[in-house]
Amino acid sequence: MPGRTGVRGFIHWVVAGSGVVEALPAGLGGRGWEARMVSSADAIPGLLADGGSCSAGLLDLRGGAEPTAHALDRIREVLGRGGLGWVAGLAPGQVRLEQVRQLVRDHCHDYVVLPCDDGLLATVLGHAHGMARLEDRGVSAPRPLPSMDGMIGDSPVMQALYRQLQRAALTDAPVCIGGDTGTGKELAAAAIHRHSRRHGAPLVVINCGAIPDSLVQSELFGFERGAFTGANQRKRGRFEHADGGTLFLDEIGDLPLESQASLLRFLEQGTIQRLGGHEDVAVNARIICATHVDLATAVERGRFREDLYHRLRVIELHMPPLRERGGDIALLAAWALDRHAGEAGSRVRGFTRDALRALYDHGWPGNVRELVNRVRQAVVMAEGTRITARDLRLQEAGVALQTLGEARLEGERAAIERALLRNSGRLQAAARDLGISRVTLYRLMNRHGLRGGEDATGTG
Known part of the structure; x- marks a missing residue:
C-alpha cells in the first residue's frame, strides 16, 4: 500500500x-x-x-x-x-x-x-x-570488499596508494615504503611483487630488526664453509634465494652499518660476497624496503648511511595511518569480524552504535593491526550478539583538566573533523551529519582553521 x-x-x-x-x-x-x-x-x-x-x-x-x-x-x-x-x-x-x-x-x-x-x-x-x-x-562485511592484494579500503588515500603500487610494479627500481607500525607495509611490498614481471620468482621477506646484529651478514649474504665455528658447509643467504625475484627488507632502519655497506655494494654492482668468501656472486633481485622510522633523521644522527639512503628511495611510497582513512575503519572492522566470527563459538554478528562511534573516534596508534586485534578479542569476549565499545575497550578513561570553554571548543573541532573524515571532506554531507547548515559548517571551519575536501565557498 x-x-x-x-x-x-x-x-x-x-x-x-x-x-x-x-x-x-x-x-x-x-x-x-x-x-x-x-x-x-x-x-x-x-x-x-x-x-x-x-x-x-x-x-x-x-x-x-x-x-x-x-x-x-x-x-x-x-x-x-x-x-x-x-x-x-x-x-x-x-x-x-x-x-x-x-x-x-x-x-x-x-x-x-x-x-x-x-x-x-x-x-x-x-x-x-x-x-x-x-x-x-x-559493518557487516559487505561483499565484494574494495581491496587490492589483501589491502582493504576505498578511501581516497587508499585509492591513490593502489595507483602508486601499480606504477611501482612496472619498474625494477628500488622502493622505500614508509608508514606507521601496523599500516600494512608488507602487504604493499607483496602487491608490487605480484604485479611485476618478477611475479613468477620468489618474494623473500626478512625483518632486519628481528635478527641479532652478529647474524645479519650470514643471514642476508650467506657464508662459506669454515667461515666460523660450526660452518660445516656453504649456505646461501636471503639475497641468493631471491635471485630473479624480490627481496623485501622490513625495518631497514635497524640494519647494522656493516650490512648497510654490503647492501650498498649490491645496489651499485649487482653482486654480493658470502661471509668468509672472496668471490663476487651475481644476484638479480629487486630491493623493496620498509621502515616506520624517519631515515633522514637516522642519517643526521649517523645511524644510517646517506649514500644508501639515496639509493633506496628511488621510489618512495607512504602507507596512510588508519586515522586518515575515514570509512575504511568500518570496512576493516567488518572484515575482521567476518574473519574471526566463528572463534570460540561466538554468535557475534555486528556492532552497536556506541561501538561504531568509538571506532571512528579512536586515534588508532597501532593502525590496522590494532583494529583487527581489538575486534578479534571483542568477538571472543562479547556477551551479546553485537560488539559494544566496552567489548572493544575503547571507552574513554578520562580527560585532562580544562576550562569549560576549552572543552566546548575542543569538542566542536573534534566533531567537525570526524564528520569531514567520515564524509571524505564533502561539506554538504558533513553538515547534514552535524545537524547544521553548510554555511554554518563553513563558518565553524574557518574559526578552527579547518579545510574541506570540496568547494568551500560556503554557498549552495
Missing part, C-alpha cells in the same frame, strides 16, 4: 516482551507500514522462517515490572538474528532501569515512550530501518 513517506510494503513486527499486546496505531497504516504482531520474542524466528519480509521492529517492553534477566537474555539472542532496525517501546520511567537501558543501548536504534504520536513512531521506525541498512552495508 502506498505511504506518504514513500515507504511501502514493509512488515513491522511488534514484540511484546512483557505480556502487553496492543493494536498498532491506525495512523501507521497510512504511512506505508503493515504490522504483524507476536506475543513474545520466541515467535519471531518462526515467522522469519516462513519467508516474511520485514524491515523494522518495535520491541514492546511495557508491563509495569522490570523484565527478568532470563527474559532479557532471550530477547537479546533473538534480536541478534533478524538483521532489523529495532525500536524499543517503553513505559514512562522504564528507561531508568539499568537492564532495560543496556538492552536498548546494545540492540536498538532508538526508543519511544508508548503510547506516542503516530507521526513520531513512523519517523523513528523509518530511521531505524535506514540505520540497519547502513550497518549491514558498512
